[in-house]
Amino acid sequence: MTGRVMFYAQHLLGIGHLKRAAILARAMAAHGLEVWVVLGGPAVPGVAFDGCARIALPPIRAADASFQSLVDEHGAPIDDAIKEARLSRLLYEFATVRPDVLLIEQFPFGRNAFRFELMPLLARARVATPAPTVVCSLRDVLVRKSDPARRREMVTLAKAWFHRILVHGDPTLIPLEASFPEARDLADMLRYTGYATEPRPNPAPPIFESGRGEVIVSAGGGAVGEPLLRCALAARPLSRAATLPWRLVCGPGLADPVYGELLFDPPPGVIVERWRADLPNLLRNCVLSISQGGYNTIVDILQVAVPAVVVPFADGNETEQALRAAILAGKGVMTVVDPARLSPQSLAAAVDATLGKPPTTIPVNLDGAAATAREIAALCRGRGA
Numbered sequence: 001m002t003g004r005v006m007f008y009a010q011h012l013l014g015i016g017h018l019k020r021a022a023i024l025a026r027a028m029a030a031h032g033l034e035v036w037v038v039l040g041g042p043a044v045p046g047v048a049f050d051g052c053a054r055i056a057l058p059p060i061r062a063a064d065a066s067f068q069s070l071v072d073e074h075g076a077p078i079d080d081a082i083k084e085a086r087l088s089r090l091l092y093e094f095a096t097v098r099p100d101v102l103l104i105e106q107f108p109f110g111r112n113a114f115r116f117e118l119m120p121l122l123a124r125a126r127v128a129t130p131a132p133t134v135v136c137s138l139r140d141v142l143v144r145k146s147d148p149a150r151r152r153e154m155v156t157l158a159k160a161w162f163h164r165i166l167v168h169g170d171p172t173l174i175p176l177e178a179s180f181p182e183a184r185d186l187a188d189m190l191r192y193t194g195y196a197t198e199p200r201p202n203p204a205p206p207i208f209e210s211g212r213g214e215v216i217v218s219a220g221g222g223a224v225g226e227p228l229l230r231c232a233l234a235a236r237p238l239s240r241a242a243t244l245p246w247r248l249v250c251g252p253g254l255a256d257p258v259y260g261e262l263l264f265d266p267p268p269g270v271i272v273e274r275w276r277a278d279l280p281n282l283l284r285n286c287v288l289s290i291s292q293g294g295y296n297t298i299v300d301i302l303q304v305a306v307p308a309v310v311v312p313f314a315d316g317n318e319t320e321q322a323l324r325a326a327i328l329a330g331k332g333v334m335t336v337v338d339p340a341r342l343s344p345q346s347l348a349a350a351v352d353a354t355l356g357k358p359p360t361t362i363p364v365n366l367d368g369a370a371a372t373a374r375e376i377a378a379l380c381r382g383r384g385a
Contacts (some may be wrong), residue, residue, distance in 0.1 A: 012060075013065065016295050016296050017139075028052075039055065059073045064211070065315050065316065082304075086117050101134075168193050168195060193367075215245070225250065284304040291309070302364055307360075
């Protein structure tokens with residue numbers, strides 16, 4: 001083995017953070033690293049951490065899409081008892097693992113509500129003998145923070161407690177400064193890995209026919225996907241794709257009553273499914289993708305170069321998906337529907353404008369998982385670099 005990595009990953013509502021963490025963790029394990037993944041959210045079927053040890057903290061999630069309150073696995077507001085239980089377990093596992101690299105997803109640029117356990121963990125890492133290299137794992141786009149003091153605090157915390165920041169994106173496509181201008185103050189700490197994708201099998205598996213000639217409507221994790229799914233059903237008969245088969249992939253987080261309603265007696269030509277592990281293959285075969293604009297969905301679209309309509313999630317203060325989608329729409333990669341103006345008519349119009357157009361391909365670095373593994377392995381070899 002070439003090093004020991006403790007990887008803290010906390011998802012709150014969707015599965016995007018968890019899926020990206022799983023891709024990165026498996027890549028590090030495949031590179032020969034010993035990886036312990038600290039999982040702080042609810043279990044998600046279909047997201048695997050093969051080759052890694054898992055440390056499950058008492059789960060915490062967001063109560064709803066506003067992200068204003070956190071609840072436990074029973075839906076009760078979190079209290080001091082669950083915080084103390086999580087912190088005690090986290091510090092115990094850190095002392096047991098004695099990692100060469102402590103990899104923390106998103107903090108200090110997000111997950112501020114988890115300072116109660118992350119700041120003590122960082123303090124413990126600093127006095128450990130030997131001390132691990134502390135690394136932040138960060139997606140390509142951050143949610144904009146309107147408070148300048150909060151943005152300055154992010155920079156201060158990063159400089160004080162972290163050695164390196166791995167940005168899982170491509171600066172030629174979307175530099176971190178596009179969503180976080182203060183990133184220029186961290187230039188010496190930033191390393192862009194490229195977008196994190198599943199490795200391509202070698203030899204390549206046969207291309208199955210699932211999705212061939214279909215319109216694929218995917219709602220990511222599904223927790224906030226209901227409006228898009230219902231609107232897609234209403235838009236279908238209004239569009240030029242009315243006679244094509246439409247497949248709705250609802251996501252594991254879609255509420256069971258909503259999924260049951262969609263599943264019960266769908267219109268002819270509409271297939272409703274909870275989840276497809278082979279979603280990239282469906283997209284490779286389909287004639288059109290309709291989706292939200294999360295990291296993993298956009299990476300799938302870039303990887304297979306499919307005509308795409310994107311309705312970014314933009315409730316509350318969420319700006320990440322809208323910014324990413326707008327930049328890619330400006331490069332001709334996709335058609336974007338403003339979520340504030342989403343209706344069956346506007347979605348059908350976007351479908352009509354996109355259907356049949358040859359997909360636009362752009363150069364983009366999709367080697368993020370392997371590059372992350374190489375970077376972390378190098379840090380393990382030169383601890384404290």
